[in-house]
Amino acid sequence: MSTPKDPIDPLAAVKIINLTPHSITTPITLRPDEGPWTLAPSGVVANVIRWSMLAAPIGDIPTSRVSYGAIENLPNPEWIALPSPCDVPGAVPEGSRWCLVCGAQDGHHPPPRAVAVYYVVSSVVVEAARRAGRAIEDLLVPGQQIRDEAAGYLVEYRSLTRVG
Numbered sequence: 001m002s003t004p005k006d007p008i009d010p011l012a013a014v015k016i017i018n019l020t021p022h023s024i025t026t027p028i029t030l031r032p033d034e035g036p037w038t039l040a041p042s043g044v045v046a047n048v049i050r051w052s053m054l055a056a057p058i059g060d061i062p063t064s065r066v067s068y069g070a071i072e073n074l075p076n077p078e079w080i081a082l083p084s085p086c087d088v089p090g091a092v093p094e095g096s097r098w099c100l101v102c103g104a105q106d107g108h109h110p111p112p113r114a115v116a117v118y119y120v121v122s123s124v125v126v127e128a129a130r131r132a133g134r135a136i137e138d139l140l141v142p143g144q145q146i147r148d149e150a151a152g153y154l155v156e157y158r159s160l161t162r163v164g
């Protein structure tokens with residue numbers, strides 16, 4: 001006896017865009033009811049411009065130094081605005097400068113927000129985004145590398161890791 005599947009795909013409401021060159025497949029063992037889920041590469045790869053230059057050798061062993069520049073192909077975050085808890089009558093009492101809900105003075109702390117689009121990127125991109133002051137709640141990093149041991153190359157990833 002098989003039960004009919006819910007025709008509504010819960011992932012249809014959430015956008016996840018893979019900005020890495022690798023596919024990510026969540027195995028059936030982690031989604032026993034829904035089956036495996038695969039996120040193919042979008043064809044666009046987010047990257048950090050980097051350049052390397054020779055640095056002082058250690059004895060007769062050459063070394064290099066890497067510098068990181070701008071991030072390529074990472075869109076700005078997209079948010080879904082959630083109702084502000086401060087949006088209630090009396091949050092800022094008449095004649096007061098303080099909000100009784102969020103505790104801010106002369107205004108409000110930023111209202112809650114949800115991620116509208118998740119981007120899967122490398123951890124190098126996450127670090128560059130963090131350094132640049134970009135939000136990172138919408139960034140995911142692939143986890144659980146699966147390699148073809150014989151051929152020695154990466155086959156795919158098995159999970160998504162939140163970083164923010």
Ligand SMILES: [Zn+2]
Pocket residue numbers: 086091099100101102103104107108109
């Ligand atoms: Zn407030």
